Each structure stands twice: as C-alpha cells, then as structure tokens.
Amino acid sequence: MHLNHPDIKEVLVTAEQIREKIQELAPKIDAFYADKDVLLVGILKGAVPFMADLSRAMQIPTKQDWMAVSSYGSGTVSSGVVRILKDLDTDVKDRNVLIVEDIIDSGLTLSWLTANLKARGAASVEIVTLLRKPDAAKVEIAVRWVGFDIPNEFVVGYGLDFNESYRSMDGVGILSPAVYS
Ligand code: PRP
Ligand code: MN
C-alpha cells in the first residue's frame, strides 16, 4: 500500500529511504557479528517488514525468532506496562541476540526486554531499530543501530499500526489526527 493516502498528514520516511538505510545498516551488522552466530529476535507485530528486509540484506547467516509483547494496546500512547504475549521458542543462553524493532518510543518495551534476555543468560543483547523518537524517551537504552530519529508524532506504516491498520504501507508517515480523534 502506497504512503500517498489521505489518512497520512505528512510523509516522514519513504520506501526508497528505507531501502537505502537498510543497505547501509546491513553491512555494518554483518561486520559486527563477523563469524559469530547471531539470533535475530523480531518484536511482533511491528517489526515484521523490517525483519524481513533487513535479514535478507544481511550476508551472514542468521537464525530468527519472534516475541510478542504489549505496550500500546489499541491507543496512541505507551502505557509502560510490558506483558509477554508470545515468548521465544529459542533458549537464548550463551547466544548473541540482536533485537529487531520497528520503533523505540518511550523505550520501556526494549528496556524491559533487554534486561529480560540478559537475565536468561544471553551472551550479548544488541538492538537495531528502524525508527526512534528521541523526544519521547522515558528511559535510557543503549541502541547499537538506529535507522531514523523522528519527531514525537503518532506515526504509521512499514509495520507500524493504528488499530491494526496501515501496517502494509511502504513508508512511514504521520497519521492525520482526524483518523483517531
Ligand atoms: C509498538 C512498537 C514498539 C513499541 C515501542 O508496538 O512497535 O514495539 O510499541 O513503544 P515503547 O518504546 O514506548 O515501549 P505495539 O505495542 O504497538 O505492538 P505492535 O508492534 O504489535 O503494533
Ligand atoms: Mn511493536
């Protein structure tokens, strides 16, 4: 679905910009892990497109698993409450874990998740996120790779939803307030 849509107030990142960014990030991640065994952990559901595109742009072999945690619910503001809705199938003990996320908003989800995976005995836990909202941060988290820093607006597309809509948009844009007010 194209980003050029009446519900999108402003385009923030086009499909082409996402492709270019992934081409830039993938070799850096490849080099970082070199001959290490890496487990990509995608955070459902928002990270699905980024996981698919990033992992295919990487040249080193990867294994993949998924977790679903809740933070936003159906609203537009982070609640800070993190619940595991679907856990990993993989034991991460002694594994090099790379969390693949679509967006870091308050940072609460990944702050909690990073600590959780380290507590399970992961050898390393790194984060790659396509988007980050610096002005929305409520906790400091160490993020190894960031695609784009964006303003603190409600954004949708490329995996990001509002009430499960707009995930299939090819880029990222600010949702028109008329849609949710
Ligand atoms: C969104 C987004 C991140 C998280 C970021 O997911 O995809 O996973 O919130 O928020 P935070 O930094 O404030 O914790 P959401 O909970 O909406 O689930 P979804 O990916 O299934 O849409
Ligand atoms: Mn998510």
Ligand code: MG
């Ligand atoms: Mg969501």
